[in-house]
Amino acid sequence: MADLGTMSLLLALALAVYAGVGSVAGVKLVSGDLVMSARRSAYMAGLALAVAVGALVYAFVTHDFSIEYVRGHSDLVQSQSFTWVAMYAGNEGSLLYITAIFTVMSMVAIYVTPRRLEPSRPYIIAILMGISIFFLTVLITLADPFAPALFDDGRAIGINPLLRHPGMFIHPPLQMAGLVGVAIPFAFVGGAMIAGQTRDQWLDAARVSAIAIWATLSAGLLIGAWWAYTILGWGGYWSWDPIENVAIMPWLVLTAFIHSVMVQKRRGMFRMWNIALLSMAFVLAQFGLFINRGGPVVSVHSFGASTIGSVFLGFMLFSLLFALVIFLWRYPMLKSDRPLESFLSREASFLVNNFLFLGVTFVTLWGVLFPLFSEFANNETVTVSAPWYNQINGPILLAIVILMGIGPLFPWRRTTATSAQRWLSIPIGISLSTMVLLWISGVHELWAIVGFGALAMVMSAVLEEWYRGTMAQRRAGLNFATGWWRMVSGNRPRHGGYIVHIAIIALGIGIIGTNFFQQRADVALAPGESFTLDEYRVEYVSTENELREDRISEWANVNVYKDDKQIASLAPWRAFYPVFNMASVRASVHNVPLVDIPGLPSYLDPGLEDLYIVPSEFLEDGRVVLRISINPAAWWLWVSGPIFIIGTMIALWPAPLQERRTVPTRTRIPSTPRPARSVGV
Amino acid sequence: MSYAVIIRTISIAALLLAATLPLFDGASAHAQTGDTTANDGPPAITIGPDQDREFEKRAQSLEKQLICPICPGETLDQSFVQISQDMKRILREKLQEGQDEGQIKDFFVARYGTSVLAAPPLSGFNLVTWIVPPVIIALGVVGLFFVMRQMRRGSVNPVAAGIGGIIPGDPAGGDLDDYLAEVDRDLAIDDSPDSDQDDETDRSSKA
């Protein structure tokens, strides 16, 4: 299997080189055959990589411990399902996965390149293959997943205990695919720039691929947060850890891009800026690779130190240079079609949006890099962690939410200050009323109140837009539901975007609730003893344990009562893995519903708060130390996921009528007579 | 300041910053949430039914501001290892004695170094962490203002101005009228300014 794997990697490298070089050579030599052949070679490279991945998975599943990587990330006792995904648990294997998924995504991108981008396609292929070639070279020379085991003593260790969780099946593949996929919109733009197609032919391809990758990243980040919530034991889901930060930075820049590309589509403005954004996102994704693999920062997520870190740094700098060069080369052709007519316009609000998102990106980058800077300049190690990020990024994120509430209401081009005051009064009024209501009902946490007020503004903006649009449809004779749907279908990007904004509202509610109103207690309980936190009485019943081949599991049976009624019976557990000298916990999370919808399982009911219990220690005298937390509004964090997906799908859904529109057969004679010509490619 | 200048500046700054990185030795600690099986002694932190909630809140808030010395980036609040438990206990003892947050933090810094704080202290060189972001953002706001002003004066591309190259209000050439008529047929618009065609269903006649 190792031989097949190595063969496939070498084959993929050869095919990728031929694809990249052949595409450009075919254009220069005016050989359509060579261009076609090179394109097919790109597809074949994807096949070869799929074979390589298959070989590695096969090696895992058949416990081929003659391969070092398999030996290092699986054993005979870990649960079989994890063996299937252990392939991407470590550095070399995850790199193979990244290369394979990137090449597959490239295949799709190449295949669906619209015909108006046809002249650029060879260059797009060249860029995509160039990136694949880089990864393949690193795989073959520095990070070979098929390297033979040094000592074949039959000893193997499984994957890290923290990874033995359902999240392992979804989060890494999604997250890695998203990060590497940031290169795809960049390739569309880069190829178009090289080919000279500077008239926005690349716009739709870049926009659609950017949104798809953005959605992938969003899903990856959210699932990662959920994973952390249930396995790390303190009820946290985001800690501004360096690896988390480098994953969110491309996401932030892509969010900025998704917004400002609307201005380019509608008004022909911000062209250079959008290209710069895509380049920035691409370089930041490379930066993430560098930090992730042998970068100089410390994190729970680190794959570990290795020499390949500097290789990724080098590639990142090369990418930066490449982007700068092609950008500066085509710079004169990229000027805006139109001026900015007013500060009070949607275009201007998108500019502010971009500024704020880049602000958060900068702050995050600064936080990641400052410890290194401090070591270098001041010879002192400092930690930059959640408290710093929350204090600095918090206000900027709040500003973004406020902008979400008023931005969509601005019309294009310009509006007067008086009319702006008029229609701004509604969301501001709703926001103020919300804040006052909260204060009256006893909430006195200032930042939380402001946050909820801002979220209320966002909701009011969306509802206002939908009300006006649906009313217009109603005037044409439709009922509410059909009218609303007709309005949404009429402008899918915009209304899909509004649904995504609603997802952000849900996320925001969850963040404010868990951040500001969490209650926590660590208690030692003997069997039969109870502890009351807020309205919940937690009773410890008993402990059971189980000795497995790879771990010792203990779990605490716990009953939860509210108002003297039992609402849950939970069994949070803790497992110790002797081989790793490591423990991992699994929290029991009970969603206390806001409203109990009959027929729905409790985790689907809209949540008021989470009751979160984790056993932190099993004492020798029979007592157990439990950490009991109440996490208000945590359910809303996770419900934002499906809403995100719905919104993105609507935004991306191609409108059928427009797509099938064909140019009608023309009967008029053109002013300069020319023989009829049928052409194709 | 034009966009290009801003982008170039940011790119150069990022390049310079990235260029300093190879000077650091890439050694990431691979410590994980470890623990020992042996539970010697009473558990470090527990609260009984009669414990003071306010006090506990203060203690927990302090826990979130200190980093476990042997864990990769975890605060005391997040970490379950023995050393974290010890630190939590000491912290609570000191709070009981009446010490304030600053004194307790100083105590730990003296023992473990500045990196035990979850955020850099507001003094000396580390002030830079706190000052740079607001300064950059303030500069950004100023820059944004100037950029928007310059965009208002318009760096319009004369070749590309307008959609498809026609500046509105100046139909270049007479034969555009025929084409305009064709467009109107496609769109099924009538010429009256107060047309109430607000529904895309009429668009089915468009080819």
Add this chain to the structure above:
Amino acid sequence: MPIAIGAIVAVISLIVIAIPFIRGSGAVLSARYTGEVERLTRLRSDLYDQVGQLQADHAANTVTDEDYQHQLLELRIGAAETIRQLDQLGYEDEPQDAPAYLTLESLEEEIAALRQAGSRRDSGTGGESESDDA
């Protein structure tokens, strides 16, 4: 056995890559032409979309009457200009019906015609400012 699989994949790849040379595919330069045709077609389609959205916004009172008239005129003129440029490209048939093959001579004529169209375009119209090095 594993090596056999690898060999098979390699052979398949070689065959797939070689096929265009054996069969003789379409030329590359017509890509410019169809690229331009599709760009204009897509542009017209987008402009029609925007008209629809503009009308929906106007009906929902998010656009003033004055802005509505101005933007509608812009969009109509833009669409008209797109059709005019399509005409100047000598475009008569639907691209989907076109055959896949092309001779080199017809291509050269095509390029010459494109260049003629480019020089005959009214001044001030948006042109594809492409470099000639592809």
